[in-house]
Amino acid sequence: KAGVTQTPRYLIKTRGQQVTLSCSPISGHRSVSWYQQTPGQGLQFLFEYFSETQRNKGNFPGRFSGRQFSNSRSEMNVSTLELGDSALYLCASSRGTGDYGYTFGSGTRLTVV
Amino acid sequence: DQQVKQNSPSLSVQEGRISILNCDYTNSMFDYFLWYKKYPAEGPTFLISISSIKDKNEDGRFTVFLNKSAKHLSLHIVPSQPGDSAVYFCAASLTNTGNQFYFGTGTSLTVIP
Numbered sequence: 239k240a241g242v243t244q245t246p247r248y249l250i251k252t253r254g255q256q257v258t259l260s261c262s263p264i265s266g267h268r269s270v271s272w273y274q275q276t277p278g279q280g281l282q283f284l285f286e287y288f289s290e291t292q293r294n295k296g297n298f299p300g301r302f303s304g305r306q307f308s309n310s311r312s313e314m315n316v317s318t319l320e321l322g323d324s325a326l327y328l329c330a331s332s333r334g335t336g337d338y339g340y341t342f343g344s345g346t347r348l349t350v351v
Numbered sequence: 352d353q354q355v356k357q358n359s360p361s362l363s364v365q366e367g368r369i370s371i372l373n374c375d376y377t378n379s380m381f382d383y384f385l386w387y388k389k390y391p392a393e394g395p396t397f398l399i400s401i402s403s404i405k406d407k408n409e410d411g412r413f414t415v416f417l418n419k420s421a422k423h424l425s426l427h428i429v430p431s432q433p434g435d436s437a438v439y440f441c442a443a444s445l446t447n448t449g450n451q452f453y454f455g456t457g458t459s460l461t462v463i464p
Contacts, residue, residue, distance in 0.1 A: 344393050
């Protein structure tokens with residue numbers, strides 16, 4: 239079965255711009271979670287969407303937002319980019335009910351210059 | 352505040368020997384724990400999990416031990432193989448709060464042939 243697909247793989251943006259990242263979960267998975275990975279910080283939870291609703295939210299500023307569509311695909315948006323937003327953004331999907339643990343995508347490497 | 356900690360950023364082990372990766376957590380309410388393995392340029396892949404009702408779970412060469420009183424878990428890999436060289440993340444969750452996981456900062460394991 240197809241895995242979790244994240245696009246684009248790499249992105250370079252300028253400070254102040256905004257960016258949208260996309261995640262297509264495994265077919266049948268209704269939960270999509272987003273994480274930011276930076277050196278020394280591990281994976282920091284951004285938010286989780288389940289059936290088009292945000293179910294959990296991490297400790298990130300409002301510049302980070304997301305949404306989920308009826309086909310479970312999810313997008314993450316970061317507005318007014320800062321240099322510190324440079325990171326690997328990982329999306330993970332799961333069935334979301336009764337099972338725990340994710341399947342991760344390969345991530346989108348965002349560089350803010 | 353890092354609720355899950357991996358205090359060893361790196362570990363080197365000879366092929367055939369045991370690798371022991373450690374993880375500490377601060378929230379005694381965590382009831383589900385996982386280990387993920389990550390190769391460069393790929394997303395983390397699920398390795399093994401353990402529920403708080405157990406103190407040990409085995410899967411082939413991989414065994415996870417949970418010491419709830421010490422809030423400590425460890426991953427044992429026996430015997431270690433060069434293909435095990437990767438970054439290992441431990442993660443913890445409160446299963447009744449949905450699908451949010453708290454990750455450690457990772458330990459880079461190098462298995463020397």
